[in-house]
Amino acid sequence: LSITRHAEVDVVTMGAGWTAGILAQQLTAAGKEVVSIVRGPERWTDPDFQHNHDSLHYLQRKAMMLDISKETWTWRPDPRTPALPLRRLGSFHPGQGIGGAGVHWAAETWRFYPSDFRYRTHHIERYGERALPEGAQVHDWPISYEDLEPYYDRYEYDVGVSGDAGNVRGEIMTRGNPFEGARSRGYPLPPLAPSLAAMRFADAARGLDLHPFRQPSSILSEAYTDLSGRPRSGCLYCGFCTRYGCEVDAKASAVVSHIPMALETGRYEIRTGCTVKRVEVDDRGRAVGLVYADQSGREHLQPAAVIVLAGYTLNNVRMMLLSRSGSHPDGVGNDRGLVGANYTYQLVQTPVTMRFAGERFNQYMGNACVADALHDFEADNFDHTGLGFIGGASMTCGGGEREPLTSVGSLPMGDGPNWGAPWKQALREWDSYFGIGIQGESLAYPEHRLDLDPRYNDVYGQPLLRITYDFRENDYRLYEYLAQRCAEIATAMNPTEMSVTDELEPYSIAPYQSTHNTGGAIMGDRPDNSVTDSYGRVWDTPNVFVTGATLYPQNPGMNPTETLCALAYRTADYLNDVDLGSLRDAFA
Amino acid sequence: MSRTEACLVEDRSPEDRRHAQPSEAAVVERRGLPRRLFLVAGGGAAAAAMLGVSCSDDDRGAAEPVTSSSTSAPERARRFFTPREAVTVEAATARILPGTPDDPGAREAEVVVYIDALLASGGWASEPIYRMPPFVVPDEDEGSASEEDEELDTTSYGVTRRPIGTRDRWGEQSMLTPAEVYRSALPALDAYATQRFGAAFAQLGDDQQDLVLADLEAGVPTNFPPEPSSRDFFALLRQHTIEGMFSDPIYGGNRELVGWKLIGWPAAQRAYSVTELQTPNPPRSPQGIADLARYHAGHSDRDEPVFPLAGTDHRQHGGGR
Numbered sequence: 001l002s003i004t005r006h007a008e009v010d011v012v013t014m015g016a017g018w019t020a021g022i023l024a025q026q027l028t029a030a031g032k033e034v035v036s037i038v039r040g041p042e043r044w045t046d047p048d049f050q051h052n053h054d055s056l057h058y059l060q061r062k063a064m065m066l067d068i069s070k071e072t073w074t075w076r077p078d079p080r081t082p083a084l085p086l087r088r089l090g091s092f093h094p095g096q097g098i099g100g101a102g103v104h105w106a107a108e109t110w111r112f113y114p115s116d117f118r119y120r121t122h123h124i125e126r127y128g129e130r131a132l133p134e135g136a137q138v139h140d141w142p143i144s145y146e147d148l149e150p151y152y153d154r155y156e157y158d159v160g161v162s163g164d165a166g167n168v169r170g171e172i173m174t175r176g177n178p179f180e181g182a183r184s185r186g187y188p189l190p191p192l193a194p195s196l197a198a199m200r201f202a203d204a205a206r207g208l209d210l211h212p213f214r215q216p217s218s219i220l221s222e223a224y225t226d227l228s229g230r231p232r233s234g235c236l237y238c239g240f241c242t243r244y245g246c247e248v249d250a251k252a253s254a255v256v257s258h259i260p261m262a263l264e265t266g267r268y269e270i271r272t273g274c275t276v277k278r279v280e281v282d283d284r285g286r287a288v289g290l291v292y293a294d295q296s297g298r299e300h301l302q303p304a305a306v307i308v309l310a311g312y313t314l315n316n317v318r319m320m321l322l323s324r325s326g327s328h329p330d331g332v333g334n335d336r337g338l339v340g341a342n343y344t345y346q347l348v349q350t351p352v353t354m355r356f357a358g359e360r361f362n363q364y365m366g367n368a369c370v371a372d373a374l375h376d377f378e379a380d381n382f383d384h385t386g387l388g389f390i391g392g393a394s395m396t397c398g399g400g401e402r403e404p405l406t407s408v409g410s411l412p413m414g415d416g417p418n419w420g421a422p423w424k425q426a427l428r429e430w431d432s433y434f435g436i437g438i439q440g441e442s443l444a445y446p447e448h449r450l451d452l453d454p455r456y457n458d459v460y461g462q463p464l465l466r467i468t469y470d471f472r473e474n475d476y477r478l479y480e481y482l483a484q485r486c487a488e489i490a491t492a493m494n495p496t497e498m499s500v501t502d503e504l505e506p507y508s509i510a511p512y513q514s515t516h517n518t519g520g521a522i523m524g525d526r527p528d529n530s531v532t533d534s535y536g537r538v539w540d541t542p543n544v545f546v547t548g549a550t551l552y553p554q555n556p557g558m559n560p561t562e563t564l565c566a567l568a569y570r571t572a573d574y575l576n577d578v579d580l581g582s583l584r585d586a587f588a
Numbered sequence: 589m590s591r592t593e594a595c596l597v598e599d600r601s602p603e604d605r606r607h608a609q610p611s612e613a614a615v616v617e618r619r620g621l622p623r624r625l626f627l628v629a630g631g632g633a634a635a636a637a638m639l640g641v642s643c644s645d646d647d648r649g650a651a652e653p654v655t656s657s658s659t660s661a662p663e664r665a666r667r668f669f670t671p672r673e674a675v676t677v678e679a680a681t682a683r684i685l686p687g688t689p690d691d692p693g694a695r696e697a698e699v700v701v702y703i704d705a706l707l708a709s710g711g712w713a714s715e716p717i718y719r720m721p722p723f724v725v726p727d728e729d730e731g732s733a734s735e736e737d738e739e740l741d742t743t744s745y746g747v748t749r750r751p752i753g754t755r756d757r758w759g760e761q762s763m764l765t766p767a768e769v770y771r772s773a774l775p776a777l778d779a780y781a782t783q784r785f786g787a788a789f790a791q792l793g794d795d796q797q798d799l800v801l802a803d804l805e806a807g808v809p810t811n812f813p814p815e816p817s818s819r820d821f822f823a824l825l826r827q828h829t830i831e832g833m834f835s836d837p838i839y840g841g842n843r844e845l846v847g848w849k850l851i852g853w854p855a856a857q858r859a860y861s862v863t864e865l866q867t868p869n870p871p872r873s874p875q876g877i878a879d880l881a882r883y884h885a886g887h888s889d890r891d892e893p894v895f896p897l898a899g900t901d902h903r904q905h906g907g908g909r
């Protein structure tokens with residue numbers, strides 16, 4: 001079968017989401033030629049996100065997500081149990097098409113803590129080596145918070161992030177998160193308006209001497225002119241946000257800013273409807289380009305000096321494992337068997353649900369970011385001595401965008417049936433209840449891996465990625481502690497009724513939790529403890545780069561996107577500073 | 589072949605399976621299902637074609653939808669359902685979400701019309717589903733697992749023991765489409781209703797119907813096949829009741845927006861002010877997407893701002909606060 005060979009470009013990326021969009025904009029601005037290969041469609045705010053207030057189509061049928069009829073993942077809780085395919089989207093919602101999952105994201109925007117970057121060292125210094133959970137692979141990142149701060153700042157001002165700063169150059173600001181690392185300046189925009197439930201939560205938490213603050217967000221609270229020079233509207237609080245594209249561009253995405261800028265240079269091309277099948281490697285082990293299938297199944301090779309795997313976390317890992325060759329028999333980046341290791345997820349749960357009889361909270365308005373957050377029990381912001389676990393979870397309460405299809409089936413019914421007359425009565429109070437949610441951090445363990453499934457394939461006959469993952473002792477203890485703290489705050493909110501789930505159930509891939517899969521090709525300071533360096537440059541195939549949360553050694557208890565965007569800016573600076581052709585050769 | 593592999597239905601013809609895997613033949617007989625159901629084991633056949641093959645009910649009515657509003661909902665729910673099926677589904681959904689003309693429920697919302705349209709369109713296809721084999725075969729003894737069996741027996745997964753609840757960890761694994769679930773489960777529902785109360789489901793009184801549905805939910809009937817079990821069917825029926833009650837009326841249910849009025853959801857609104865967000869007023873009247881005027885009609889130049897710009901204090905990139 002013949003393969004169409006295209007002219008070589010400077011950089012080719014798999015995917016055109018947040019990180020590819022940032023790279024394309026930054027590199028084309030410096031004169032480089034970039035091509036992105038994307039399996040999904042082209043889609044733009046106008047017309048594609050117009051008139052989209054249809055929750056059956058976008059939430060229930062998941063119109064913007066990856067088409068898993070063609071490719072899914074298998075999962076098993078441990079290596080002794082058979083893996084079965086996820087047949088309908090569940091635990092996480094990777095995207096497809098231009099902008100990737102960064103189009104239909106919730107836009108909760110976080111900088112990780114300084115201690116997240118020196119995770120191992122920090123915990124050993126404060127609690128001693130014995131505090132690390134048995135069997136856990138606890139790593140430091142190869143860069144510090146201070147290394148990344150300028151890039152966080154760039155992201156926040158390029159797209160327009162809304163929030164209250166908590167620490168500007170060491171000065172603690174009471175309205176923001178007092179635990180955050182020092183920032184060089186505040187956010188460009190004030191926070192989004194808090195919901196009624198968020199205000200109720202914040203009042204109760206302050207009464208307990210805790211430190212609630214407004215959820216920082218990549219949704220504009222006011223009109224803002226972003227890096228493209230285009231003014232964008234502030235949020236209209238319409239209530240159709242996560243899992244939708246924003247119809248007024250108030251929610252940031254690569255489709256809104258970076259990708260149009262890159263296309264305007266004439267040096268960027270996106271090939272939609274094209275599925276990457278492998279990284280092509282020469283007999284000296286250097287990457288040549290990306291091999292992909294177009295919509296008719298015909299194969300193409302796009303050669304480039306630098307190849308960037310900028311797809312979703314899980315697909316980046318899968319592509320490395322599928323790129324087997326004589327020079328890299330176990331796949332690109334996998335000469336030391338570390339691709340697929342350090343897969344981590346999160347504990348996204350709602351330990352407490354409250355009902356306030358006779359009250360309504362307008363929870364169908366707004367978005368996920370009209371919530372208030374609380375980090376008193378996140379990361380190492382509290383003393384873990386004697387608690388029996390490390391890490392923590394962010395707490396949030398009062399997010400909006402409620403709609404019936406994804407909520408009426410899980411109304412808290414006590415012991416009653418969730419159908420018939422009792423259920424109908426509960427439906428009348430649909431807007432009278434809400435919960436307190438947690439997003440807990442997740443450590444890596446040797447048993448938790450990503451590898452190729454021996455049984456199930458995609459439509460091209462290539463093996464699916466197999467996920468081996470379950471919650472562990474540290475997770476169960478962390479959850480139990482956080483559930484108690486949620487219950488204390490809920491009690492202070494004085495609900496008519498509340499239900500507390502005080503124990504964590506084992507992981508299930510069926511219900512949605514978070515699209516925060518991380519790890520699998522982690523960054524590090526040496527080839528024997530990681531797959532890439534801090535720029536995402538692959539140790540054993542040095543003209544291949546990996547971007548995104550694939551690089552995270554373990555998963556903090558916060559949404560991953562701002563950090564992966566900051567890392568992409570840093571990688572773009574690196575690529576603009578070097579002779580790209582020289583990257584084919586080994587590390588200097 | 590290991591026992592683990594034996595539990596999975598390979599992608600072979602039904603005849604091959606019967607000869608090569610005696611355990612599978614046993615499953616087929618246990619189910620007492622028509623052999624045609626196994627035509628989907630390959631997973632690739634178009635739903636519409638399958639439905640044509642599997643439709644054999646004697647009382648199947650007109651294939652064309654009847655749109656006159658003077659006809660009843662079951663009479664208009666006939667693109668997929670037979671007349672008897674439509675009446676049964678309407679009756680069952682009306683117990684899941686009961687109502688009266690003054691306080692509408694699933695019957696008044698015409699949920700059955702939504703479900704019929706969904707199934708006729710190959711409803712399973714509107715949410716992407718990975719349908720490549722092998723499929724897991726349900727454990728016949730699922731309902732009798734004891735407390736001690738909470739850990740999955742890995743060597744026999746899917747063959748002899750699969751404790752209650754463990755299947756949920758992997759999500760839906762069925763090879764059946766929703767259309768096939770209805771076609772198989774509705775006769776079983778009527779058979780169970782007849783066995784317990786002496787008449788078809790739709791002929792029973794409300795209290796008897798509630799008891800039958802509670803039994804379905806609890807997995808009590810023994811005349812359902814392992815797949816779809818009575819629990820599978822009840823869960824699907826409840827899910828479809830929710831969809832038909834609360835989705836946009838363009839999909840056929842939620843007539844006169846009664847579902848949204850019940851819960852107080854204004855649905856497709858263009859915008860809310862911060863004052864509205866923070867004031868516990870009664871909700872606005874609901875509207876569907878057909879009522880939603882295009883926001884900036886005729887305006888398609890992406891270089892221009894979208895008006896009106898929400899927010900009073902317009903900031904520029906690069907400026908600090």
